[in-house]
Amino acid sequence: MLRDEDARWMDVALALSGRTRGRTAPNPNVGCVLVAGGRVVGRGWTQAGGRPHAEAMALAEAGDGACGATAYVTLEPCAHRSPRGPACSDLLVASGIARVVAAIEDPDPRTAGQGFARLRDAGIAVTVGTGADAARRAMAGFLTRQALGRPVVTLKLATSLDGCIARADGESRWITGAESRAHAHLERARHDAILVGRGTFATDAPRLDVRLPGLEARSPARVLLSATGSAPDGWTVLAAPEAIATLPGDHLLVEGGARTAAAFLRAGLVDRLLLYRAPILIGGGVPALGDIGLHRLAEAHGRWQMVDARALGSDRLEVYERGPCSPVSSAI
Amino acid sequence: MLRDEDARWMDVALALSGRTRGRTAPNPNVGCVLVAGGRVVGRGWTQAGGRPHAEAMALAEAGDGACGATAYVTLEPCAHRSPRGPACSDLLVASGIARVVAAIEDPDPRTAGQGFARLRDAGIAVTVGTGADAARRAMAGFLTRQALGRPVVTLKLATSLDGCIARADGESRWITGAESRAHAHLERARHDAILVGRGTFATDAPRLDVRLPGLEARSPARVLLSATGSAPDGWTVLAAPEAIATLPGDHLLVEGGARTAAAFLRAGLVDRLLLYRAPILIGGGVPALGDIGLHRLAEAHGRWQMVDARALGSDRLEVYERGPCSPVSSAI
Structure with a gap:
């Protein structure tokens, strides 16, 4: 039952990820939805040009509502800080999110597992693999660039x-x-x-x-x-x-x-x-x-x-x- | 409700008509099912070579059970007697059938409405048109030969x-x-x-x-x-x-x-x-x-x-x- 609910919310995140497909390069077109008590408290998707990231947009919308919520995100939250913005894994930790459900790991070597590690280290429950096939399809551009150049x-x-x-x-x-x-x-x-x-x-x-x-x-x-x-x-x-x-x-x-x-x-x-x-x-x-x-x-x-x-x-x-x-x- | 039931039984007759498609020329591949009290009492389909006709086969199977039954037949019962057998409309009258539901009229000028007329003259209720499109498809060979030679x-x-x-x-x-x-x-x-x-x-x-x-x-x-x-x-x-x-x-x-x-x-x-x-x-x-x-x-x-x-x-x-x-x- 919990798995079914996870899959349904991931579908929402995947739908959001499609909004900027073809306009986020070199960043992936990620989708994110924050859910607390069965209700959506924040939604985000990578903006055209690659910033803000999906998680940052969703957390900004949720404000204090993110505390204790579950974040459904189509890709592992990034672990690398950039001049263009903070790392999403840090933002999620700071928000008080209780749980993160991600479809797939980020193949970018600057994140590749380190995003999940940072979340777990902060005591956040992490589930990986929900909607993985659909996520690979939704972000095929970024993933193909990473894998095949x-x-x-x-x-x-x-x-x-x-x-x-x-x-x-x-x-x-x-x-x-x-x-x-x-x-x-x-x-x-x-x-x-x-x-x-x-x-x-x-x-x-x-x-x-x-x-x-x-x-x-x-x-x-x-x-x-x-x-x-x-x-x-x-x-x-x-x-x-x-x-x-x-x-x-x-x-x-x-x-x-x-x-x-x-x-x-x-x-x-x-x-x-x-x-x-x-x-x-x-x-x-x-x-x-x-x-x-x-x-x-x-x-x-x-x-x-x-x-x-x-x-x-x-x-x-x-x-x-x-x-x-x-x-x-x-x-x- | 009665119409839906008619349509369902006609589907059965249409399925039977498919059994000898391609082997009944110059006769049409007709299907027939006899129903009394919601139960099938006889089934027939034109046999390879064109005889017996579907109605004759179904009536033979039903025997006395045909009395008071409804006959679902994909084509108007034939009105012309032939050295190869009696007219199906005569057989249906003799059987005591109460009602005939037919999908389409027979374009063969030897029948063309005369089968229905003979049934009605004998006091049998006649409904025409149930499953007509599907019947035209099921007997397209005969109908094309009749219409286009x-x-x-x-x-x-x-x-x-x-x-x-x-x-x-x-x-x-x-x-x-x-x-x-x-x-x-x-x-x-x-x-x-x-x-x-x-x-x-x-x-x-x-x-x-x-x-x-x-x-x-x-x-x-x-x-x-x-x-x-x-x-x-x-x-x-x-x-x-x-x-x-x-x-x-x-x-x-x-x-x-x-x-x-x-x-x-x-x-x-x-x-x-x-x-x-x-x-x-x-x-x-x-x-x-x-x-x-x-x-x-x-x-x-x-x-x-x-x-x-x-x-x-x-x-x-x-x-x-x-x-x-x-x-x-x-x-x-």
Whole structure:
């Protein structure tokens, strides 16, 4: 029963962590909720730019109400002091918090267990592991940067039922419907950067922004994959997928086209696949993917597993993540 | 409340109707259940070859128990006497049945309302329309033959997430998993005939049968789409999709490959789409469909609507039927 309650409150903290996904780099997008007597006394999430941290924001909201409360936090509270603010583990100790429930340990070597140790040393009860899988997904950008030295990469594909992204003559507006396109814009707002290849740049460049009311300012940085040529105004150019390690920000959205998508898959640099599918057949159109370097069908199995699926109008969105047989590439 | 009960019993009759789908031509695959005092007293379904009819089988099972019962039947009971047996409407009158609930009227001009009239003239209460949509789906073969002079056509596609049916070098075993393949074999057993093109014939011909324990004898007739060449032993050859009107049987399954599938779509001769999808990416493979004659993307929308979806192991099956904007071709 206590475990169930912990899991429910952690879900709240995880939802809060999503509010600034794509805008907290180099810090993780942490969520935190403070609960006393079954009621929320404070909520926080890492602010855009990385400060204040989630715990600091929640403690400020709770004030004296934090004394004796339980803090649910998606990541181990930090143990390192910085010119930009005090360590969250120190703040939690000072607040009189009675218990901390954290989803996962912070891999940053400046914290990595020391946050928990400081809390326990101060007599605070600490539980670790509640909602760990969901937390790894929610903070995949930060965790991928820590583990692999590069941003987490999402590949977006919008196809017909027969896997085409355009008619043979290039006509691609529209395959998916308004609901899918709005959802795709929301995904853009949750990424630090969008990358396209030369062909998509030539046809779609002016449109690679967030066109949702109130979210126009959230348009991510624009990145062009191109082995040759200079950077257009306001764009960053990468010569190869492997160069993504140099990008600022921990969330990269690869939007097209077929050759660019294939280049990232071939390099083992796609962590998450967003597949928007419209209930139409095109026939003889432009395939979604070029050569991804698959040598046998047997190699293709086990690389992807569906983690979410939903209807978007008459379309369907499926979200896949790396499966157990998926080759993963780090920064090179 | 009475309506709900009617709908539930009609579901039973519809389930029975599926038992001989693909084996009753030129007769419809009707299902019938007789209910008295909330209990089933007789069940019937059109037998392979078309006789006995569902009502005759159910009445034989019920015997005297039919007196005062309600008959749920997926199609209007026939009104025409035949050398092969008496008219079902006469049998129902003679049995002392009190009420008949039918899903739809029989479009066969020899019955077309006359079955219901004969029942009503005998003082039997008649309700028409319960489960009508499901009945049209369950007996689509017969109804398509009556309305369009040709079998109902199901197109099966088994693809990767990126819409490929093979690797670039032709390797296609296996994209989908064992559960999908078993389901596809069950679909074969529910069709009168399977059709493939020259390419699929060359690579897969020996395998176009039902390989499910106990259902081996249900393998459908084999049809080859080929503009030239003679019929291989045991095969029927069609020169063009439009020639399907000449086939015996009311259910045709089109299994491949990409050009054959496209030819049927181009001709407006696909009524139902079975889309088996494996959670794999192939990249640069063989596309599922050749040119289907689409001139603008806008034409593609509204042609297909999903009517069923389910997981099959790690694959997913989606079933589509014609949408409101779908061109339909009759026999030519």
